Amino acid sequence: MIYFSTNKSSIPVSIKKATLEGLAPDGGLYIPSEIPHFSPEEIALLEGATFNNIAFAIAKKFIGGEIPLDQLSDMIESCYPFQTPIVKLDSQTFIEELFCGPTLAFKDYGARFLARLTGYFAAEEEKLITVLVATSGDTGSAVAYGFQGIPNTRVVLLYPSGKVSRLQEQQLTTAGGNVYALEVQGDFDDCQRMVKQAFIDPGLKKWLTLTSANSINISRLIPQSFYYAWAALQLKELYGYNEPLFSVPSGNYGNLTAGVLAKRMGFPIGHFIAASNANDSVTRYLDDGRYDPRPTITTRSTAMDVGNPSNFARLNYFYGNSNVSMGKDITGIAVSDEETLAAIRLVYDRFGYIMDPHTAVAFRALERYRASISPQKKAGIVLSTAHPAKFLEVLQHALDKEIEIPARLLDVLEKKKKATTISSEYSELASFLNELNESP
Numbered sequence: 001m002i003y004f005s006t007n008k009s010s011i012p013v014s015i016k017k018a019t020l021e022g023l024a025p026d027g028g029l030y031i032p033s034e035i036p037h038f039s040p041e042e043i044a045l046l047e048g049a050t051f052n053n054i055a056f057a058i059a060k061k062f063i064g065g066e067i068p069l070d071q072l073s074d075m076i077e078s079c080y081p082f083q084t085p086i087v088k089l090d091s092q093t094f095i096e097e098l099f100c101g102p103t104l105a106f107k108d109y110g111a112r113f114l115a116r117l118t119g120y121f122a123a124e125e126e127k128l129i130t131v132l133v134a135t136s137g138d139t140g141s142a143v144a145y146g147f148q149g150i151p152n153t154r155v156v157l158l159y160p161s162g163k164v165s166r167l168q169e170q171q172l173t174t175a176g177g178n179v180y181a182l183e184v185q186g187d188f189d190d191c192q193r194m195v196k197q198a199f200i201d202p203g204l205k206k207w208l209t210l211t212s213a214n215s216i217n218i219s220r221l222i223p224q225s226f227y228y229a230w231a232a233l234q235l236k237e238l239y240g241y242n243e244p245l246f247s248v249p250s251g252n253y254g255n256l257t258a259g260v261l262a263k264r265m266g267f268p269i270g271h272f273i274a275a276s277n278a279n280d281s282v283t284r285y286l287d288d289g290r291y292d293p294r295p296t297i298t299t300r301s302t303a304m305d306v307g308n309p310s311n312f313a314r315l316n317y318f319y320g321n322s323n324v325s326m327g328k329d330i331t332g333i334a335v336s337d338e339e340t341l342a343a344i345r346l347v348y349d350r351f352g353y354i355m356d357p358h359t360a361v362a363f364r365a366l367e368r369y370r371a372s373i374s375p376q377k378k379a380g381i382v383l384s385t386a387h388p389a390k391f392l393e394v395l396q397h398a399l400d401k402e403i404e405i406p407a408r409l410l411d412v413l414e415k416k417k418k419a420t421t422i423s424s425e426y427s428e429l430a431s432f433l434n435e436l437n438e439s440p
């Protein structure tokens, strides 16, 4: 399988190069030259299979040939030692809980796979890869825990001092080992500027192999298709439902793009609901065909506060730059903060189930979508992207109730923070990286 750029002016590359490079040299995003297909017989054989078996079947089609299959299989086992539960709310409504990994958010699915693949390819090239990430919270922690202890890799995280939650800061600063946290005296934009400068600094390039781990990397995207295939097959196996709806809480639209991959592979998936908050650039595009990104608005579902989503380029490519053909598979629904809080309350009152605010956006969007179709009863899966305990303030506001904090979150809160404080001058990042290189 070869991978080419959405901008079409870079030469096609192998998965190894696409993984280690992240972004294509022409500024586009890598996509597979063709989306692998599963025949109905192959799909039937996967009904009733475990999550990891389904993941392996998919990974094999995308990257088999580049990695011995026994090693690919081991890699998947070590990526996903946790469950992916599908909770039934009522006869038609299901929640797929994607928050059972170490950082209690769905980004673990992509980051853990990317980390192992990067480690494998780095070892093959006999290189030490340095992953440089600017983070405002969740991506950084998934990357820190994903790469923790992976040979041939190390991670340098930049986060804005005082601008991430205490829990996020603990997750960013306590992984240790090959993970280094830099507390920057500045804001997220400063962190991002410094990281960008490092990538083009010829002084660093001589001895440092830098890569990024944000959601543009194709190897973070492929593994996110696993849980769509799993949920669609489970609904068939356990409840006899075919082609359920998927409602996806969206920010950079990587999650939704992975769903489109799974559908094109041939898994029994119906329509997608692209649920957004007030940051509705894609929703508006689906309505009128004009892509007119606006500055980011802060909402109660902060991880979805993205004004100009990076994966829009891939989605648009898949649908031939046409909002009409995209609309055949995807309906965009924007949900307000008031509706989000009301949905958290409604689901708690009706089912005793506590949703995080991002999940609540997708739940509300599914309700609104169903109200617009006929017949309205259609099986739907809401992707739950974070554990509610990660967003205690919003939940306490919505529910006026103490939220139970899982033991593994409490553990993180007790660990000792280890971070190096630097100013927002680029030279301080450069000297940190230089010193890192000189230490063993």
Ligand SMILES: *Cc1c(COP(=O)(O)O)cnc(C)c1O
Residues within 6 Å of the ligand: 105, 106, 107, 138, 215, 249, 250, 251, 252, 253, 254, 255, 256, 303, 304, 358, 385, 386
């Ligand atoms: C990152 C994130 C999202 C948005 O996912 P995208 O792939 O960027 O669309 C939604 N919910 C949570 C909790 C997240 O951390």
